[in-house]
Amino acid sequence: MVDQIAFRNALACFASGVTVVTAPGDGQGPVGVTVSAFCSLSLDPPLILVCLDNRTGCIAQFLESGAGFTVNVLAADQHALSDAFAGPQTFDLHGHGFKAGATGAPILDGVAAALSCQTHAIHDGGDHRIVVGRVADVQVTRDKAPLVYFQSSYRGLSERP
Ligand SMILES: Cc1cc2nc3c(=O)[nH]c(=O)nc-3n(C[C@H](O)[C@H](O)[C@H](O)COP(=O)(O)O)c2cc1C
Numbered sequence: 001m002v003d004q005i006a007f008r009n010a011l012a013c014f015a016s017g018v019t020v021v022t023a024p025g026d027g028q029g030p031v032g033v034t035v036s037a038f039c040s041l042s043l044d045p046p047l048i049l050v051c052l053d054n055r056t057g058c059i060a061q062f063l064e065s066g067a068g069f070t071v072n073v074l075a076a077d078q079h080a081l082s083d084a085f086a087g088p089q090t091f092d093l094h095g096h097g098f099k100a101g102a103t104g105a106p107i108l109d110g111v112a113a114a115l116s117c118q119t120h121a122i123h124d125g126g127d128h129r130i131v132v133g134r135v136a137d138v139q140v141t142r143d144k145a146p147l148v149y150f151q152s153s154y155r156g157l158s159e160r161p
Pocket residue numbers: 018032033034035036037038051052053054055056057058082083085086087088089149
């Protein structure tokens with residue numbers, strides 16, 4: 001049995017970007033959750049995946065087949081946004097500006113990229129669910145540096161060593 005702290009420490013060595021995954025919500029307004037477990041999956045058809053903790057308050061929004069959601073890839077200056085969406089839902093997107101994307105889910109202002117998706121498949125992943133999204137539309141803000149998460153801290157990209 002692998003030691004949990006050692007396991008977490010090993011995972012912390014893997015640098016990732018940071019996303020906020022949003023959904024239109026179910027009458028109370030849009031929701032969003034900070035997610036670093038985002039991965040490209042397939043080019044044809046265009047698929048991505050995100051891993052959501054089973055205890056995530058708004059997880060039901062993502063589990064219905066065809067549900068719309070957006071993967072918002074955060075820019076380097078958006079660490080406060082990452083923290084804001086790592087807590088309980090407030091249904092007002094923390095006062096942050098957004099517009100509806102192609103599948104109805106919010107695209108947050110100022111992000112480096114946004115992938116508008118529909119839920120394609122759900123897989124069991126231990127205490128998480130693997131949500132596979134089919135990408136319907138993408139938006140990219142050219143030359144926006146990404147927010148990086150490494151060793152439990154936010155970082156920026158440094159030049160090639
Ligand atoms: C940098 C960062 C990355 C995170 N990555 C994930 C992730 O990949 N999957 C996930 O389920 N939760 C992730 N979380 C935690 C969720 O954002 C957090 O548990 C969730 O927003 C809590 O929502 P709730 O209180 O409504 O359950 C991450 C948090 C931070 C700060």
